[in-house]
Amino acid sequence: MKIGILTSGGDCPGLNAVIRGAVLKGIAVHGHEFVGFLDGWRGVVEADVIDIPRSMVRGLSKQGGTILGTSRTNPFENGGGPEVIKANMARLGIDALIAIGGEGTLAAAKRLTDAGLRIVGVPKTVDNDLDATDYTFGFDTAVEIATEAIDRLRTTGESHHRTMIAEVMGRHVGWIALHAGMATGAHAILIPEQQASMEQIAGWILSAHDRGRAPLVVVAEGFVPDGQELAHSERGLDTFGRPRLGGIAERLAPELEARTGIETRATVLGHIQRGGVPTGFDRVLATRLGMAAIDSVVEQRWGTMVSLNGTDIVHVGFDTALGNLKSVPQERYDEAAVLFG
Ligand code: F6P
Secondary structure: OEEEEEEOOOOOOOHHHHHHHHHHHHHHHHOOEEEEEOOOHHHHHOOOEEEOOHHHHOOHHHOOOOOOOOOOOOOOOOOOOHHHHHHHHHHHOOOEEEEEEOHHHHHHHHHHHHOOOOEEEEEOOOOOOEOOOOOOOOHHHHHHHHHHHHHHHHHHHHHHOOEEEEEEOOOOOOHHHHHHHHHHOOOEEEOOOOOOOHHHHHHHHHHHHHOOOOOEEEEEOOOOOOOOOOOHHHHOEOOOOOEOOOOHHHHHHHHHHHHHOOOEEEEEOHHHHHOOOOOHHHHHHHHHHHHHHHHHHHOOOOOEEEEEEOOEEEEEEHHHHOOOEOOOOHHHHHHHHOOOO
């Protein structure tokens, strides 16, 4: 078989490990051939492909980013659609597609599968917000990077007796904030799923300060303080029409400084959390998912994605996997909140 691979949506450490796992297993066990579509669905719509020989994936599991490039192109727009993609696949002699991406990518893959295309999915997001998989690769790396950075903020905060606010990724959910906040002993963790008023946050800060600690606040970029309208739309769109994210830490800092009387600094970690080498955990998870995607193709499980269930890799239908974001459950937040203040 000739299999096409694409990586789509925001990048994330571990994408290359998926490609390597799929290619090595596909060649070694089944004698498949591989091509890569460049820049996500754009490459599929425009038939922009490169061959992926075995030599190309050598040593790839530790490499950040994606050798195929990525984009947020919608395959149904800009001259795309199922008929164009079917024709491209037939012309290139491609039998099946492995689509590696998050909710948006897999939702597009589902629509294309419903239209008769042979596609299997591999879930990806640093935010860890995809339902039907226990963890997504990239998340562990993001938490490691955030933890390392926040530990550093803590020592400078302690030297100056300041409140430090660290903003981490998490547009809709607070998994990175929860884990990095627990790992670093934050005095407050602020996430989109949980309401917290400025008064409450200031209370946590003052309580830490009163015990002689330099207060540390970890906030997810999608957090909205109780009673304040701070919708993403208010931050405007970039030139490509994408919402501008981030900036909540800088909004919180002056207000919390005024309320507490403690000098306060904000740091936005941003895309650093998505760059560089994946952790060992993410390399193994991504490699196993890539290998399992080959099983999905061989077993003709079109319209499914591979996923982590406990320690097992299983196959889940797009129907089941998509539609609900995996948010932080109340009990996980309450568990962390015992340590606040
Ligand atoms: O969806 C993953 C994510 O990393 C979000 O946490 C973040 O808000 C967004 O991507 C950033 O996207 P972009 O790469 O387009 O700036």
